[in-house]
Amino acid sequence: MSFSWLPPLLRDVAEAAGLDAALALARAAGGRRVSIPARAKDGHWLVQAVGREAADRICAHFRTLDPDDRERGARQIVVPVGPEGVMERAKRQLREKLASGMAPRQAAREAGLHERTAWYAKARMRAATEPDPTRPTLFEAGLEQPSKPVRKRSRG
Secondary structure, three states, X not given: OOOOOOOHHHHHHHHHHOHHHHHHHHHHHOOOEEEXXXXXXXXXXXXXXXXXXXXXXXXXXXXXXXXXXXXXOEEXXXXXXOOXXXXXXXXXXHHHHHHOOOOXXXXXXXXXXXXXXXXXXXXXXXXXXXXXOOOOOHHHHHHOOOOOOOOOOOOO
């Protein structure tokens, strides 16, 4: 499977431990510097984030030997935020604030987005929950009477 759409570090993790592990790593540590140990112990943040098997595979991928033949992990790796980046988080936060009843102007300010984005989001949310008044409902569509009498054709 090709993971070319992922940032390089997450692509390496996906190839070593699977796509789910790469996405879990991005959710847990995206945008931060982390160290990957040569071998992660139970309770380590990496094991908690991706699970034991995936953590072992990630550690093995980054493991190196120093000149004294001691295993070393990777230090100070910056984990990309991944496909669910900053904008997606901000938009999700905006939708949550709007759904809770916050005014669009205030929700935009708190989510760090443009006020116009909040108004568009609110309109989309309203359109998704309210029926279109110009379209007849299922029952109304079947009960409508034609405006002109219908002539039956004679067979002839």
